[in-house]
Amino acid sequence: MRVEGQCHCGAIHYEAEVEHGSMRLCHCLDRQTLTGAPFRASIQAPAETFRLLAGEPRKYIKTADSGAKRVHAFCGECGAPVFACAPVAPTSYSLRVGALKQRSELGNPAGQIWTKRRLPWAPPLNGVPESEGQP
């Protein structure tokens, strides 16, 4: 399905194709810090379907404990996260669900990871498969 996204101030606009029902949640500590939220919801879009329509996001390169690097793109004006991707020749973009116009039409999450970092007050999500760490 086609989705359109934009940051909070509207400087950055983009569109892409995603698969309905393929959203994933991550409860890891990095995601909590990067979002300021208890977990992050993302959905993958194949690189060939992703089109930046307006604006140029700023990029933060996160280095994992494994040494793997990942680009975290955000709006330099309003700070809203917009996507993540590989630093070189990305094959997909991980779109931030909260920035998508169709965010309520994507279906239920297909899975959630790093649930051992889930905040103690957050209830388990009924029927959403869990992985305690990185699958």
Ligand SMILES: [Zn+2]
């Ligand atoms: Zn913005």
